[in-house]
Amino acid sequence: MTSTPQFPPLFEGMELTGMTDPFAKAQLQATVGCDAGLVVYNMAADQLRxxxxxxxxxxxxxxxxxxxxxxxxxxxxxxxLAPPEVGVHLDWNGGLYVNGASCGRIQVAASTHDSGEDPDWMVVGLELPLLPIDPNTPGNAPDQTCLFEEGCVDIASEDLLSAWVRHTLVWINRMEDSGLKPLHDEWRGLAKNVGEDVSFSIGDTHYEGVFVGVDEHFGMLLRDGNETRLIPLSTLLQGAA
Known part of the structure; x- marks a missing residue:
């Protein structure tokens, strides 16, 4: 077990304390100018961000x-890092699921929302609950969970954070070397609700239909009756660019 996260070369850590949000801080750092590979993190007792x-x-x-x-x-x-019986799946809109229950999310922001522009920066954030919201009332929210409730109490936050950055780098390198096919092949085995009816909201817009798959750049293909619409992955961008 390490006392601080260990990142690959060209990645640099910035630790935050208190209630400071790493996702917001990383966007600020990117806006004022910082090198790619900055990892901003806040490891509280009850959550990893x-x-x-x-x-x-x-x-x-x-x-x-x-x-x-x-x-x-x-x-x-x-x-x-988790016991072998722990299953992890991914929702198209960033939700993380552990053993079938919601357990945090991945979110994204960029310097622009204009699909015709090259973004100056992009920030991807992780939020992961480690402990129950209310440990005195276990089972009140069976559709939500945390690492503690799924037998992952021995996983140190710094080890998980280090592993996240390391495995993410592996996939970015694979994408750059081999294109998007390996990414599609891996994602397809982890994605939730493909081929099923889905209903969700992004901001003020509600979507529902059959999630039939994704396009080349992972935009959602959503079928409603005889019509199939494309929801670009950039629809998930947070905040105002």
Whole structure:
């Protein structure tokens, strides 16, 4: 067990304390100017929050699969550290699921929301509950869980954070070397609700239909009756650019 996270070369950590949000802090650092590879993190007793700054060199929609690399990176990291019976799956809109119950999320922000522009920066954030919201009333929210309730109490936050960054880097390198096919192949085995009816909201917009799959850049293909619509992955971008 390490006392601080250990990151790959070219990644640098920035630890936060108190209630400071790493996702917001990483966006601020990216806006004022910082190197890609900055990992901002806040490891509280009850939750792990972290964010990675990226500097894409392609257009927005082509850059968005970085979000998928981070999601798969988390699944691989927790899968390597957790007991073998722990299953981790990924929701298209960033939700993380452990043994079938909601357990945190991946979120994304970028310097632009314009699909015709190359973003100056992109930030992907992780939020992961470690302890129950209310330990005195276990089972009150059976659709939500935390690492403690899933037998992962021995996983140190710093080890999981280190593994997340490391596995994410592996997938980014694979994407750059081999294109998107390996990413699609891995994601397909981890994705929730493909082929099923889904209903969710992003901001003020509600979506529902059959989740039939994704396009090349992981935009959702949602069928409603005889019509299939594309919801670009950039729809998940947080905040105002």
């Amino acid at each position: 972290a964010a990675i700054v990226f500097a894409p060199e392609v257009g927005l929609e082509q850059a968005m699969p970085v979000l998928v690399c981070c999601a798969i990176g988390f699944q691989n990291a927790l899968g390597a």
